[in-house]
Amino acid sequence: PERIDDQFKSIVQQALLIALGRDGSAMEIEVSLEFLRHQAAERQSRAKTDDEKMAATRAAVADYCQAVFGLNEFIYVD
Template sequence: DWITLGFRMALARAPSEAELRMSLAFLESQINSRMARKISEPAGDLRCQALADFCQGLFSLNEFIYVD
């Protein structure tokens, strides 16, 4: 799925169960928020925008920014 792929590409690991749950909740929240603001937006575009927000979040993680 997209969440696991994002974690693997950005952090070179799979998400934990907690990270997976939080990521799914984040994506759902982003889609719902965008739907409330842009009623005429196609559903596919909303998902793409939510995924872009999710990826930006991954790139903001300390785990991505700082290499051990």
């Protein structure tokens, strides 16, 4: 679990930097990590094999990336 948390933290930091052009705040990172942990656990609960568990983790990361694009910073009036 500690190793996956390190990987999730790296993913969160990279995603926020790439998508928003800035580092995430401590609160944004913690909320993001909680989201990823929850999504991964939920998706992995239905997985039967190690390959399915890895796919579930990747799907949780994809869910997070989709959520990043739903942040208020992407809402603007032109």
